[in-house]
Amino acid sequence: MGKISYYTEEGLNRLKAELNDLKTKGRSDMSRQIAEARDKGDLSENAEYDAAKDAQGLLEMKISKMEEIVSNARLLDxxxxxxxxxxxxxxxxxxxxxxxxxxxxxxxxxxxxxxxxxxxxxxxxxxxxxxxxxxxxxxxxxxxxxxxxxxxxxxxx
Missing domain, CATH: 3.10.50.30 (Transcription elongation factor, GreA/GreB, C-terminal domain)
Structure with a gap:
């Protein structure tokens, strides 16, 4: 289990908005980049495709970390x-x-x-x-x- 952190309402809302942005806009942008790279031909020698897949992995790792932070966040009374x-x-x-x-x-x-x-x-x-x-x-x-x-x-x- 992650570390519990206490937030102001403003801080917690900002975290949730950033997570939502990564899940929606970030994922759709990443899908578009992968599709564009895939359209450029042979995937075995396509550096753009490899880079886009690596970037997708980093994005998913960041989303996972943000989800953990939000799930362990508590609103401070x-x-x-x-x-x-x-x-x-x-x-x-x-x-x-x-x-x-x-x-x-x-x-x-x-x-x-x-x-x-x-x-x-x-x-x-x-x-x-x-x-x-x-x-x-x-x-x-x-x-x-x-x-x-x-x-x-x-x-x-």
């Missing part, structure tokens, strides 16, 4: 989350104790993470280090560049 602790979907303002820089991140599932939008994965080193913390707590987090110490300034939704 925000009303049942303790807002005083950092958890999935928390928006956290933290301060780097060493240089005084403040940052604000929202903790999300791996598939929804986007650093440009301030969304970090709960599985990332910083995400893991912040989970379960309260306002005023400090935490040391090991990152590739070394160990950083952060103070939790605010927790929101």
């Amino acid at each position: 925000e009303s049942s989350i303790d807002a005083s602790l950092v958890s999935v979907l928390s928006t956290v303002k933290i301060k780097n104790r060493k240089n005084g820089a403040t940052m604000t991140y929202t903790l999300v599932s791996e598939e929804e993470a986007d650093l440009k939008l301030g969304k970090i994965s709960v599985g990332s080193p910083i995400g893991k280090g912040l989970l379960g913390k309260k306002v005023g707590d400090t935490t040391e987090i090991k990152v590739p560049a070394g160990t950083l110490e952060f103070e939790v300034l605010e927790i929101g939704r």
Whole structure:
């Protein structure tokens, strides 16, 4: 069984839409490419046909992986989350104790993470280090560049 992941309604809907697109448009495009390659003659020496069949295999593998992710996805009920602790979907303002820089991140599932939008994965080193913390707590987090110490300034939704 795969790993259970929690999603916002928006994130889960985006995953389902991508899966549906791969199953419908992706498969029909792949069938068309294979048919075009088949029409070009002898299949034993047809590189386009071989490439199209390989691409079809990769598409089916991606669809299978997406189906597994969607089947193990759970919608997060925000009303049942303790807002005083950092958890999935928390928006956290933290301060780097060493240089005084403040940052604000929202903790999300791996598939929804986007650093440009301030969304970090709960599985990332910083995400893991912040989970379960309260306002005023400090935490040391090991990152590739070394160990950083952060103070939790605010927790929101």
